[in-house]
Amino acid sequence: MFHWLEKHPFFFALSVFVAIAFAGLVEIIPSFAQASRPLVGTTPYSTLELSGRQIYIKNSCNACHSQLIRPFKSETDRYGHYSLSGEYAYDRPFLWGSKRTGPDLMRVGNYRTTDWHENHMKDPASVVPGSIMPKYTWLYTNEADIETAYAEQLTVAQFFSVPYNTPIPMKDGSSKVIKMADSIAEANADALDEAKVIVADMKDQSIKDAVANGKIPEIVAIIAYMNSLK
Amino acid sequence: MNKNGPLEYDYSVSKLFIMNALFVGAIGMLVGVIIAWQMAYPGLNTFLGDGLAEYTNFSRLRPLHTDSVIYGFVLSAVWATWYYVGQRVLKVSMAESKTLMLIGKLHFWIYFVSASLIVTSLLLGWTTSKEYAEFEWPIDLAITVIWLLWGASIAGLVGFRREKSLYISIWYYIATFLAIAMLHLFNNMEIPTILATSPAGETMVGAWWHSVSMYAGTNDALVQWWFGHNAVAFVFTTPIIAMIYYFLPKESGQAIYSYKLSLLSFWGLMFVYLWAGGHHLLYSTVPDWMQTMGSVFSIVLILPSWGSAINMLLTMKGEWQQVASSPLIKFMVLGSTFYMFSTLEGPIQAIKSVNAIAHFTDWIVGHVHDGVLGWVGFIVIAAIYHMSPRIFRREIYSRSLMNTQFWIQTLGVVLYFTSMWIAGITQGMMWRAHDEFGNLAYSFIDTVTVLHPYYTIRAVGGTLYLIGFLMFIYNIYKTTSARRVEEDELQNASPMGA
Amino acid sequence: MNKIYLWGIIVTGIMLAATGYTLVETAGGKKDLSEVLSGDIVNTLAIAGAVALVIITVFVVIKYVRQMQVDTAGGELTEDSWDDIGEYHNPIPTGWAIIFLVTMVWGMWYFIAGYPVNSYSQIGEYNEDVVAHNAKFEKEYASITGDRLIEMGESVFLAECKVCHGLSADGIDGKAADLNERIGLLTVKNVVINGSNNSLLSEGSSMPGRDGLMNANKDYAPITDAEIDAVSAYVANGMTGEGGDVFAGACASCHGVDGKGMEYVAPNIVTYDMNLLANVLNHGKKGVMGTMPAFDRLSIKQKEAVSAYIISLSKGE
Numbered sequence A: 001m002f003h004w005l006e007k008h009p010f011f012f013a014l015s016v017f018v019a020i021a022f023a024g025l026v027e028i029i030p031s032f033a034q035a036s037r038p039l040v041g042t043t044p045y046s047t048l049e050l051s052g053r054q055i056y057i058k059n060s061c062n063a064c065h066s067q068l069i070r071p072f073k074s075e076t077d078r079y080g081h082y083s084l085s086g087e088y089a090y091d092r093p094f095l096w097g098s099k100r101t102g103p104d105l106m107r108v109g110n111y112r113t114t115d116w117h118e119n120h121m122k123d124p125a126s127v128v129p130g131s132i133m134p135k136y137t138w139l140y141t142n143e144a145d146i147e148t149a150y151a152e153q154l155t156v157a158q159f160f161s162v163p164y165n166t167p168i169p170m171k172d173g174s175s176k177v178i179k180m181a182d183s184i185a186e187a188n189a190d191a192l193d194e195a196k197v198i199v200a201d202m203k204d205q206s207i208k209d210a211v212a213n214g215k216i217p218e219i220v221a222i223i224a225y226m227n228s229l230k
Numbered sequence B: 001m002n003k004n005g006p007l008e009y010d011y012s013v014s015k016l017f018i019m020n021a022l023f024v025g026a027i028g029m030l031v032g033v034i035i036a037w038q039m040a041y042p043g044l045n046t047f048l049g050d051g052l053a054e055y056t057n058f059s060r061l062r063p064l065h066t067d068s069v070i071y072g073f074v075l076s077a078v079w080a081t082w083y084y085v086g087q088r089v090l091k092v093s094m095a096e097s098k099t100l101m102l103i104g105k106l107h108f109w110i111y112f113v114s115a116s117l118i119v120t121s122l123l124l125g126w127t128t129s130k131e132y133a134e135f136e137w138p139i140d141l142a143i144t145v146i147w148l149l150w151g152a153s154i155a156g157l158v159g160f161r162r163e164k165s166l167y168i169s170i171w172y173y174i175a176t177f178l179a180i181a182m183l184h185l186f187n188n189m190e191i192p193t194i195l196a197t198s199p200a201g202e203t204m205v206g207a208w209w210h211s212v213s214m215y216a217g218t219n220d221a222l223v224q225w226w227f228g229h230n231a232v233a234f235v236f237t238t239p240i241i242a243m244i245y246y247f248l249p250k251e252s253g254q255a256i257y258s259y260k261l262s263l264l265s266f267w268g269l270m271f272v273y274l275w276a277g278g279h280h281l282l283y284s285t286v287p288d289w290m291q292t293m294g295s296v297f298s299i300v301l302i303l304p305s306w307g308s309a310i311n312m313l314l315t316m317k318g319e320w321q322q323v324a325s326s327p328l329i330k331f332m333v334l335g336s337t338f339y340m341f342s343t344l345e346g347p348i349q350a351i352k353s354v355n356a357i358a359h360f361t362d363w364i365v366g367h368v369h370d371g372v373l374g375w376v377g378f379i380v381i382a383a384i385y386h387m388s389p390r391i392f393r394r395e396i397y398s399r400s401l402m403n404t405q406f407w408i409q410t411l412g413v414v415l416y417f418t419s420m421w422i423a424g425i426t427q428g429m430m431w432r433a434h435d436e437f438g439n440l441a442y443s444f445i446d447t448v449t450v451l452h453p454y455y456t457i458r459a460v461g462g463t464l465y466l467i468g469f470l471m472f473i474y475n476i477y478k479t480t481s482a483r484r485v486e487e488d489e490l491q492n493a494s495p496m497g498a
Numbered sequence C: 001m002n003k004i005y006l007w008g009i010i011v012t013g014i015m016l017a018a019t020g021y022t023l024v025e026t027a028g029g030k031k032d033l034s035e036v037l038s039g040d041i042v043n044t045l046a047i048a049g050a051v052a053l054v055i056i057t058v059f060v061v062i063k064y065v066r067q068m069q070v071d072t073a074g075g076e077l078t079e080d081s082w083d084d085i086g087e088y089h090n091p092i093p094t095g096w097a098i099i100f101l102v103t104m105v106w107g108m109w110y111f112i113a114g115y116p117v118n119s120y121s122q123i124g125e126y127n128e129d130v131v132a133h134n135a136k137f138e139k140e141y142a143s144i145t146g147d148r149l150i151e152m153g154e155s156v157f158l159a160e161c162k163v164c165h166g167l168s169a170d171g172i173d174g175k176a177a178d179l180n181e182r183i184g185l186l187t188v189k190n191v192v193i194n195g196s197n198n199s200l201l202s203e204g205s206s207m208p209g210r211d212g213l214m215n216a217n218k219d220y221a222p223i224t225d226a227e228i229d230a231v232s233a234y235v236a237n238g239m240t241g242e243g244g245d246v247f248a249g250a251c252a253s254c255h256g257v258d259g260k261g262m263e264y265v266a267p268n269i270v271t272y273d274m275n276l277l278a279n280v281l282n283h284g285k286k287g288v289m290g291t292m293p294a295f296d297r298l299s300i301k302q303k304e305a306v307s308a309y310i311i312s313l314s315k316g317e
């Protein structure tokens, strides 16, 4: 049979394709059937957080940081509760990473704070001697791209029914609404309001001034994202 | 075209791809060396000054390293050999058909232009974050076109073939083509964000190249690692096997040890490989049974992988004097050995309890590089060494340079994987360690600073490998003007100058 | 002996020695290899895997290299040849074929019968692990006190707190609180001016800012800038120097004459105490230097231990 296939390229290719496609069908289809549903308390990202997430991706933080806490005592001691599938329901793309040159960040919002990030991102070794993380100085001068974050919100709301502007049940029984703006101008204004809350806890005067002048440096957005990781 | 005389093969497309493989290979490895030194000495993140730090820091450069070596260096070499081996084992010349030639040229030039776009876009930070599939949708489309052109070339050469049955190498090229086509399509399902409209009616909001993945969270991870695992398989394994199945018997003049073994290894590999992707997601939030499937099939995978390597080593049975005297054959024999090493290491790391230690650590990076440096790199180098005298009709410029290169690069690989092996196991165990009180024994930074010596050793190893690669380029460059050779000198062992 | 075996043994030996060395160096203060491997099945398996990897590869490869050296090629050629490459009809190597078959059968068996579909879950495994871990350490350390408790606290501090407070707990140039002293000038001054609302006593207790602070010695006049400077220096210097009278007039009513605090009214501001530290760990703290996160993931014992350690640093009580 194989020798026959070797003389008939079309059927050869077909057989190869069936052999390789088979595994995909069996492994991937069933898990898609039970689509990942959000956990109670899991909310979509706000405009500023999403912008921070895009900055995280743009700088490939995921090259060094995972966002997946495995169910081991040592990991839950270090990072908090192990990850649950539903917590990732709004993560497009997922950011589990595959290398931990730096620590996991899945719940970093629980144990690091705005002012610490402000110092750390500018010069990691100044707060953590021996750190090999690069200094992310340009985040303090580049402006965050709020419009693209807004475009992403619109996209996920329109194509994947991500629940913006709808009450989302929280663990304590209350509910929460994550706002998505009606226009670019409104999105910018909303993001600026979020940014003001963050800069209130920051020290760098030039960042404070920038926000006061209606600009949002990337560092503010990425801190908003870090703080949202819980 | 002369129907009766010997076929005149046309290597012009192959030559273009060889040039590109050398060029991008050097850049990709240079970037690898840079990021390796950055991990040992983070001050180097600003090696071109603070102003350019955004473009020279580790995290911007890392995807540039992986993508340029994978898609620039390895794929170029795969295609260089395709346009060489394909003609010869199918007995068709590219010169016979203007269409085939046009396809080949278009294939190269569209690829070349896209590669430049990829480099630029990665430096600018246009990425979707998915490992080995970082590209945004416009580049995904370009890749699709490039892939279809390669498909057309395969269909063309196979269609016109004079050799009725397909040689083993062709099986592997076809498998590479099909698998990557499927993986690429499914892993890049994404929606460009400019398609959305705001309630106020604004359209084309934000950056035009940005997109959102069709899948979310765990599903996204599943598709990505189904892709990631098999992209490794079908870029770093099958086309490289295609190469060695041609170049080793050709260079040594030996017949393949066993047809049956090659048959079983091929179909075994095809069937088993795709199932093993779950080993990238052990202890994650994908269902337990799928993870177990990944582990089990990884173990099974040792055999079809080793089958090809054993077949190659047995092909050299009784030919030790060739191994000893030809650096070209040395590359291939040691390459097969590293292939065996990494295809045993991978399955061992795929055992759940071992992965608990190994995952997220440098041990994985070590595994990666004994595969890519010791296996992929060595076979590609051997292939280009073998093709050059035939393409340029000149002898290889220097055997002793080649020997020196071989030993320098071997030392480089050994330093690389031993240091990463130790670094990985060290880090994995330190993360898990509890002290006598039941508290974590180490803060994270303790597990970073201990690795400094290993990162330095790795960087030295990588630098040696790069130096060897530069010697290789020099040797090939000098070959283009070395002593001319006659057809009959090119039967088997490649002619080499002193 | 053939050179190749010697090389094999050298390579294997080096890899294994290096791995063994690493293990002992890094396994949390354990003394020898057997102790490292006995504690954690995962460690044991990882090392077993690493050892098997080196040994198997090296010796299988040597087997084939020997065949290159001493055997001769041969067999019946197939009729095909491509670009002059021939193929032998040689049989499949038996060892390979048998192992392939065995792994296939094992794989099938594992799926159909061997895989504990209903009884295994990684979360279940985790839960058991945690129970076992806690049982072991709770039994041994539930009742430790004194120096042992401080020692335990130091280990928590080094793993959890040193990224912000620094290795020597000095607060890294004012980026976080210097825990070697109860309180710094900057903090006191800030609290006196702006008040404080960090649940240091319990939920909801707070201190008024300057508008609410009157000096009883001066007919309850609101506290002045000069008085703020004086009293802040007085507190930050450990209740010494000038400003004592301002303290007595404006602060003592809540913090006590000696500054050691009053239950339910105001915290101790002279030394750290267990209650204050427990509150900081439970609620976090936001002040002039920055924000400290709450540490609810530490166990009660760990919080107690790290508090004891901090008290020991500043020689509090």
Ligand code: HEM
Binding pocket: A098, B131, B228, B232, B236, B237, B276, B279, B280, B298, B299, B301, B302, B305, B339, B342, B343, B344, B345, B346, B347, B349, B350, B355, B358, B359, B360, B364, B367, B368, B370, B371, B372, B375, B376
């Ligand atoms: C039998 C064959 C193989 C098996 C079962 C296997 C298994 C594995 C496993 C378990 C991982 C680690 C996943 C993790 O914990 O993060 C891995 C990673 C990797 N392997 Fe292999 N491996 C095999 C062969 C190879 C070969 C021959 C190469 C290259 C030449 C290779 C390249 C890679 C790469 C690039 C990664 C890194 C993926 C990432 O970015 O996380 N593997 N492999």
Ligand code: HEM
Binding pocket: A063, A098, A099, A101, B029, B030, B032, B033, B034, B035, B036, B039, B062, B065, B066, B069, B070, B073, B074, B362, B364, B365, B368, B369, B372, B373, B376, B377, B458, B459, B461, B462, B463, B465, B466
């Ligand atoms: C000159 C030699 C090279 C050096 C010094 C080098 C260095 C590096 C470094 C430092 C990393 C990042 C590891 C980390 O994040 O911890 C890396 C990753 C990687 N390199 Fe290389 N590299 C070299 C050659 C190559 C070649 C030739 C290939 C492929 C043909 C390759 C493929 C990869 C891959 C696939 C990864 C990602 C591994 C992962 O994510 O697990 N490298 N390399």
Ligand SMILES: [Ca+2]
Binding pocket: A098, A099, B131
């Ligand atoms: Ca990776």
Ligand SMILES: [Ca+2]
Binding pocket: B128, B133, B134, B135, B136, B137, B140, B187, B188, B190
């Ligand atoms: Ca893409």
Ligand SMILES: [Cu+2]
Binding pocket: B228, B229, B230, B232, B276, B277, B279, B280
């Ligand atoms: Cu894999």
